[in-house]
Structures are given as C-alpha cells and as structure tokens.
Amino acid sequence: LRVRHRLQKNGFGGPSPRFPLGNIEEMKKKQEGVTPLEFADSIISHDIHSNVFPYFARWQKAHGKVFVYWLGTEPFLYVADPEFLKRMSTGVLGKSWGKPNVFKHDRQPMFGKGLVMVEGDEWVRHRHVITPAFSPANLKVMADLMMEPATKMLDKWTLMVNSGNPEIDFEREITTTAGEIIARTSFGLSNQNGREVFEKLRDMQITLFNSNRYVGVPFSKFMSPKQTLKAKKLGEEIDELLLSIISARKESILSGSPPQRDLLGLLLEGSLSDGRKGKSLTTKELVDECKTFFFGGHETTALALTWTLLLLALHPDWQEQLREEIQEVVGDKTLDYPMLSALRKMGWVMNEALRLYSPAPNAQRQAREDIRVDDLVIPNGTNMWIDVVAMHHDPALWGEDVNEFRPERFKDDINGGCKHKMGFLPFGFGGRMCVGRNLTTMEYKVVLTLILTRFSFSLSPAYRHSPSILLSLRPRHGLPLIIHPL
Numbered sequence: 001l002r003v004r005h006r007l008q009k010n011g012f013g014g015p016s017p018r019f020p021l022g023n024i025e026e027m028k029k030k031q032e033g034v035t036p037l038e039f040a041d042s043i044i045s046h047d048i049h050s051n052v053f054p055y056f057a058r059w060q061k062a063h064g065k066v067f068v069y070w071l072g073t074e075p076f077l078y079v080a081d082p083e084f085l086k087r088m089s090t091g092v093l094g095k096s097w098g099k100p101n102v103f104k105h106d107r108q109p110m111f112g113k114g115l116v117m118v119e120g121d122e123w124v125r126h127r128h129v130i131t132p133a134f135s136p137a138n139l140k141v142m143a144d145l146m147m148e149p150a151t152k153m154l155d156k157w158t159l160m161v162n163s164g165n166p167e168i169d170f171e172r173e174i175t176t177t178a179g180e181i182i183a184r185t186s187f188g189l190s191n192q193n194g195r196e197v198f199e200k201l202r203d204m205q206i207t208l209f210n211s212n213r214y215v216g217v218p219f220s221k222f223m224s225p226k227q228t229l230k231a232k233k234l235g236e237e238i239d240e241l242l243l244s245i246i247s248a249r250k251e252s253i254l255s256g257s258p259p260q261r262d263l264l265g266l267l268l269e270g271s272l273s274d275g276r277k278g279k280s281l282t283t284k285e286l287v288d289e290c291k292t293f294f295f296g297g298h299e300t301t302a303l304a305l306t307w308t309l310l311l312l313a314l315h316p317d318w319q320e321q322l323r324e325e326i327q328e329v330v331g332d333k334t335l336d337y338p339m340l341s342a343l344r345k346m347g348w349v350m351n352e353a354l355r356l357y358s359p360a361p362n363a364q365r366q367a368r369e370d371i372r373v374d375d376l377v378i379p380n381g382t383n384m385w386i387d388v389v390a391m392h393h394d395p396a397l398w399g400e401d402v403n404e405f406r407p408e409r410f411k412d413d414i415n416g417g418c419k420h421k422m423g424f425l426p427f428g429f430g431g432r433m434c435v436g437r438n439l440t441t442m443e444y445k446v447v448l449t450l451i452l453t454r455f456s457f458s459l460s461p462a463y464r465h466s467p468s469i470l471l472s473l474r475p476r477h478g479l480p481l482i483i484h485p486l
C-alpha cells in the first residue's frame with residue numbers, strides 16, 4: 001500500500017490491484033472484444049497488439065501509454081511512450097539498471113549469473129569480456145558453423161518432398177536447427193559432452209516452458225514443484241558437463257594449442273589474456289554464459305526467421321526480390337561473410353519482420369534508485385515493462401500503414417522512418433542492448449539465403465494465425481508451409 005500511495009502521489013495511474021494477485025486475474029481472464037486476425041480468403045492482419053496483449057490495450061485506453069499495474073505484490077510501470085522511455089533512461093547508466101528480482105528465481109536455471117542477469121560492476125565486467133567475442137571480425141569464421149545444420153535441414157525437406165510430403169512445420173524445424181547452430185557457435189558440438197549438453201538444454205527448455213507460474217505472487221515459486229525439481233536436476237547435470245568441456249579447453253590452450261573459434265573459445269582467450277587486470281570470467285561464470293547464449297539466442301533467432309517466412313509466404317513478390325538479390329550478390333559462388341552485408345534488401349525484410357512480430361515482445365528493468373523524470377519520481381524498486389509490440393504497432397509513430405508489410409521503409413533509414421528513435425527496439429535499448437544482434441543477423445541471412453536458393457514456399461491451408469506470448473512472441477499453432485523445390 002505504501003508503494004502504491006507513493007506511485008499515485010507521483011501521478012502514475014493504472015488499474016486497481018487486488019491482494020494477493022494484483023491485476024493477474026484480469027490478465028489471465030478470457031479476453032473479450034479482441035480484434036480478429038484472420039478473415040475470409042486467407043487475409044491475415046498484422047494488427048496484433050490488442051490480440052496478444054488485450055489487457056494492456058484496454059488499460060492504455062483508460063490510463064494512457066504510461067501507467068502502473070501489479071503482478072501479485074510487485075508494481076510494474078508500463079511504458080509504451082518512447083519519449084517517456086528516453087527521458088526515463090537518459091542519465092541511468094547500463095550498470096545502474098536492475099532486472100526485475102521477481103523474475104530471477106524462474107530464470108536462474110536458464111541464465112545462472114550470466115550477462116542477462118548480472119547487475120552493477122559485475123555486469124560491466126561480464127559485458128567487457130563478452131562484447132569483443134561478438135565483433136564482426138570474430139563472427140566471420142562462424143558462418144561455416146551455421147551452414148552445415150541449415151543444409152542438413154534443407155536436405156531433409158528435399159527427402160520429404162520426394163516422398164510426397166511437401167508440408168513442413170517451419171517453426172519446429174527452424175527451432176531445432178537454430179538450437180544446433182547456437183550450440184555449435186557457443187560451445188561446440190564436436191564431442192559427446194557438447195552433444196549431451198545440447199540435448200539437456202533442450203529438455204530443460206521444454207520443462208521450464210511447461211511450468212506455468214504466477215510470477216510475483218507470494219509463494220508462487222512453490223507451484224509446479226515437479227518441473228522445478230526436474231529443471232534443477234537438469235541444470236546441475238548441464239553445469240557439470242560444461243565444466244568438464246571448459247576444463248579440457250583450458251588445459252589444451254595452456255599446453256599451447258590454438259583455442260577453438262567459437263564463443264567459448266573467444267571468451268576463454270579473452271579471460272586468460274585479460275585475467276591480470278581483474279577483467280576475466282571464472283569457470284562457473286563461463287558455464288552460465290554458455291547457457292545464456294543458448295537460451296537467449298536460439299529461440300529468438302528461430303522466431304525472427306519463422307515470422308519472416310510467414311510474411312514472405314504472404315508476399316511471394318518479396319521472395320522473388322530476395323532471390324534476385326541473392327543471385328546478384330552470391331551468384332554461383334559459395335556464400336561467405338563479406339557477401340552478407342551486401343544483402344541489403346534482406347536486411348530491410350529482417351527489420352520489418354522484427355518490427356511487426358518482435359520475438360522479444362518487451363524489455364524489462366527495475367529501478368535500483370529513485371529515477372527522476374521531469375517532476376515525477378519513479379521510486380527505487382519499481383519494475384518496468386516496456387511494451388515493444390505496442391510501440392512497433394503505434395500509428396502515431398509509424399503512420400497509417402503501420403500494420404502493413406513494407407520492408408522498403410528501412411531502405412534509407414535504419415529506424416524505418418519511425419518518428420521517434422526509441423520507437424523501434426527489437427534488441428532493447430541503452431547499454432544493455434542485446435549483445436548477440438550481429439550473430440543473429442548473420443545467422444538469419446545465412447539460413448534465409450540457403451532456404452530461398454533451394455525452395456519457394458506458400459502458406460498451408462492448415463495455418464491458423466494466432467501470435468501468442470509464450471515467453472516470446474510465437475505462432476501458437478506453429479507455421480505449416482507448403483514447400484516447392486526450385
């Protein structure tokens with residue numbers, strides 16, 4: 001009540017919470033008045049905000065683009081106004097932001113004390129070691145690591161088509177392939193331990209996904225005890241396997257062998273050479289970073305590709321434009337890193353897909369001190385929920401064609417013509433912006449190039465358009481496509 005009064009005194013309105021669930025009941029309730037997304041003749045709407053976040057859309061109407069809602073006993077400042085976001089974040093350093101404590105228990109098995117979770121000087125140290133590993137110079141060599149799993153997936157499709165089955169669930173296919181790619185680029189899959197880590201990480205992901213908790217509600221962590229225990233056990237097994245991989249790698253570097261050119265190899269190299277300046281990561285921290293890359297990196301990238309294939313299936317003219325670009329840039333040569341940046345139209349398509357269907361539908365913060373925004377004060381401890389889907393679909397920021405697929409809006413402007421430079425945030429904002437965005441762009445372009453070179457595709461009649469928030473923004477019923485070999 002004290003916190004609520006303080007927020008109200010500062011002028012932040014919002015829906016009335018009830019103890020102990022806050023506004024969760026209203027959020028879980030079956031929503032009425034939701035805009036339909038599918039019409040006759042297979043016409044599909046991209047106007048998804050009020051469909052995926054009906055409660056936010058409704059509260060926005062009553063309380064504007066900045067208000068407070070409650071997950072259990074935790075206040076969340078909802079922000080869908082980029083100007084407010086700018087004023088709120090100006091002057092707050094990356095290291096001074098917190099991540100909501102209330103999510104930490106749930107995220108612990110996935111991220112441990114990896115970059116996504118750490119704060120303050122710890123975050124500065126982790127980010128210092130990790131950022132160089134993702135530089136274009138280091139990523140260059142990873143294009144090859146990506147081609148093999150992608151080619152394997154396409155070879156399987158060819159076999160399917162040849163045996164008379166041209167329908168694939170692209171979401172499922174690409175999630176498996178992206179998992180394999182991130183495991184190869186993070187810690188390698190060449191030995192048995194790497195493969196086992198990969199299998200267990202996937203198992204853990206499914207387990208966590210199935211434990212549907214009431215985040216923020218007192219004692220909710222004691223719900224889903226079976227899944228919690230299973231995730232804990234898997235977490236311990238994964239840690240042990242990764243520890244043995246890291247120890248073997250360290251020994252091999254110390255005995256003079258060159259480090260492997262994957263992210264773990266680069267982090268080990270950075271840690272060993274920077275160790276004297278106190279800017280290294282411990283073995284346990286390296287374990288957590290490997291898990292962080294896996295969980296932070298593969299599903300998001302798979303979803304960026306999934307939504308892209310939906311959009312390209314609906315716009316065969318853009319499939320053709322991209323194929324022409326690939327022909328100009330790659331021709332009969334083998335795809336390599338320098339070619340990727342020349343695939344400019346593909347870059348626009350990626351941005352437009354990330355705008356319409358942002359795999360990370362929100363960014364989150366927690367104030368670790370009182371934050372002044374003009375004459376308002378956001379009290380220390382307030383959580384923040386930045387509604388990226390709302391901003392990406394706001395006609396006031398993008399114009400009346402906001403819900404149309406128009407990749408060319410990114411032709412001359414990396415911000416896609418958005419009226420506010422903080423209105424396009426697929427990778428977050430400020431010092432804590434996604435560290436893996438270069439890797440993602442590379443993977444996206446490698447995989448999409450290979451697909452478009454070998455197949456054209458259209459939407460299966462079985463597709464049901466139902467974008468849903470299941471941690472990330474996903475197609476609830478997958479993405480069935482009919483593929484046609486070229």
Ligand code: HEM
Nearest residue numbers: 115116293296297300301304360427428429432434436440
């Ligand atoms: C389409 C793909 C991706 C999307 C949409 C995405 C999105 C995001 C977002 C929204 C954040 C939070 C930023 C913030 O709070 O301001 C983030 C952070 C992060 N991402 Fe990504 N990401 C993607 C791919 C990747 C990949 C491939 C990796 C690693 C291999 C990765 C690793 C991370 C890490 C470690 C952070 C935490 C950064 C920090 O707190 O300093 N992401 N990402």
